[in-house]
Amino acid sequence: MDQSELRDWEARCIQEEPPACRAACPLHVDVRAFMEAMAAGKTAAARKVLERTMPLPGVLGRICDHPCEAACVRWDMGGALAVGALERFCVENAQAGPKPLVLPAKGKRAAVLGAGLAALTVAWDLARKGYGVAVHFREDAPGGWLCGLPESLLPPEVLAAEVAVLARMGVAFAAGQALSRDFLASARSDCDAVFVEYGAGAAPDRACGLCPASRADVDPVTLAMAEPGPFFGGWPGPDGAFSPMSCAADGRRAASGMDRAMSGASLTAARDKEGACPTRLVVRTTGVPAVPRTVPADPRTGFSPAEAAAEASRCLSCECLECVKVCAYLERYQGYPKTYARRFYNNAAIVKGHHQANRMINSCSLCGLCTEVCPESFSMADLCLTARRDMVERGRMPPSAFEFALTDMAESDSEACALAMPAPGAETCGNLFFPGCQLAGASPDTVGMVYAHLRDTLPGGVGIRLGCCGVPGRWAGREDLFAASMARFRADWERLGRPRVVAACATCLKTLVEAAPDIPAVSLWRVLAGETGLPEGAARAAAEKRTLAVHDPCASRHDPQSQAAVRDLLFRLGVTVLEPPLTGRFTECCGYGGLMWNADPDMAKTVAGRRAGSAPGDYAVSCAMCRDMLWRAGNRAVHLLDLIFPGKGALPGPEVSAPAGLSARRRNRAALRRDILAAVFGRKEEAMEERDGPVVDISPEVLALLEERRILDVDVRAVVARAEVTGERFLDKATGRYLAAARRGNVTFWVLYESRDGAFTVHDSYCHRMDVPGASQGPDARTDQRGEDHP
């Protein structure tokens, strides 16, 4: 990612766009922060917020005509925030802060003709920037039309106090000046920049004085008629009245132009954010209750402190965060996509040091929900995948991040597990059943039943392909592995006569559709619902009427036809379907997607727990991994195929049978290949796992620990086999147990076991990746099938 790509990514996240109120304010007062302080009763802090942006805050805070209120998102939910009244409350009740900081003198002078709000704003802004400013006016005291406001609205001492602040900032005031054309001409020759306020030098026949009569007479961006000035401002509205905000905005814009002119900068470049401007911020208010405006008990005195806090607390604190609201992963890292893009960019830029964002980059589930809810369709999946590929290309991918999954993928595609067969008795097939490696591992018997049903009912012959779609490679940033896996798939597909693929796994289907659009593919659910119908024996059981919540796999997000087919099948099975809050196009990931489960198991548990926790009931799922993850998170999720093909499943039914673990899934895949070959194609093959070393006894408790540590029974058996052959092991004389190690791929596995009468009982196992001389003996050819792991 280069700088411009980063900026493109950042620009698509709108979280830092200003709220509507701030955008509508010509001075961009941070109304949201102001309201937050006011709601907390922190009036002094709120005044500081005003003072950050407002000129003459004591004056403007009292008379602001609050154009922000018309833009307030609360408008239709009880009425806009009373921003103007709260500003007034704030400046009346909080001490003024210290004199604004003034930059060191720049050695340039500006003349201001007129002393109304626009002129005083020019003086305020330029003095802060270090310019020498002299304010010239005809009257005895500065203020212009401000002096005509009712005392109750603007007490004269408040105006005097702000004028005194200006004087302390170095602004000179010259009263009683006859502001003639000659005066202007000499000011222009004596000073580096000149501002002329509407009405300065007014005559009975010319109320505007030296200023053009209308804003339309000047350049709307620079407020000048010609470069380099003079600059103008402070026009009244069409009704002849002066808008305080409009005058202050004129003053700010003119001062900005004068600053640019005096420092030799462009008068027009990058000024689109000055003044009231549009914002891209989107605030979804669904479900926000209406709260009416707070009405002061005594309208004459205005808000009491409690009333002011109550009114301010109606502020919605507008922000987007649509994606963060629906994603535990985005929430975890306490930022939002714009900041994450920057973090990823910085992470890639680190040459020496700690790459703090590695885990974050690697643990996004790539589920795409953020893109669906984002008003700008920001895709964290694309951002993370780009970063992962970049890490792989630069050799910066942490070796352990995805290794287990990639090894698992290689195993699925290995000779022992993979299979590609035509329709029995034929050379090709019209349909190719592709259960996917996870369903094959989790429910091999069901795969066999589905295949039989498809063969019985689908015309054109049905072949079968066991193996992986390659998506773990893509998720891991290993496009090479993905391409190789896809090439194997394509070769099989060509050889089998270019059949239509019937995919049981939503991820396999999505992967095929995206990577091989010329290969016709359809979900098993659409085939079952629309072509074959349910088999005899499907559990359309009135006796056990079920109500289940449907969980759409995240990979089916953009496949409404398959989602509808799943619901149709559930309906035909007699299941009453409930929809979780996030469903269909907005479904959530179970925690497996994108290999989140590999890169950050705790995050995956959180995600699965959240999905399980938001379920209105037990889930019906159509993905083997969803079932696995949700079941382990405490939801008695049932796979749709277990309802359609209940088989000889042990009572009390599929909901309570634990999903197959990692070791079992590996075994199941190999067994499925053998069983299909034998049962359907009449070919008997020797079981390969018999070569995996001695049979060991592992209790369910120990096995569960091993699975948490991503240690497989084949790893354990290889260690024991090696120890038994070489005698290389340690003995604990207190217990009679052995501790032995073997290096498999990039990992050294240790096993604590005992041997009794030729039987081996495993008590514990752990592993490490560091290479330790004397403890990292390489694999033994006789006992090891694992081979080299993928880095």
Place this chain on the structure above:
Amino acid sequence: MSMEPAYLPDPGEWTCGRCGGPLVQSKVEVTYLGSVFAVILPACPACGLTMVPKSLAEGKMAEVEALLEDK
């Protein structure tokens, strides 16, 4: 990257399972991703077998592996 220099076996009466001899705390150089650390681990001086106790593998060693992977 600091690694405590010496690690004892986890509880037990550990001996070399091959020669039956006692284990001696011995210096070995462990490596990962190009980094080398000298540590003192229980080993059989006769057979050359080195023990990595579980407490080390799942503790400091895992921590340092993660640090090196993110370096």
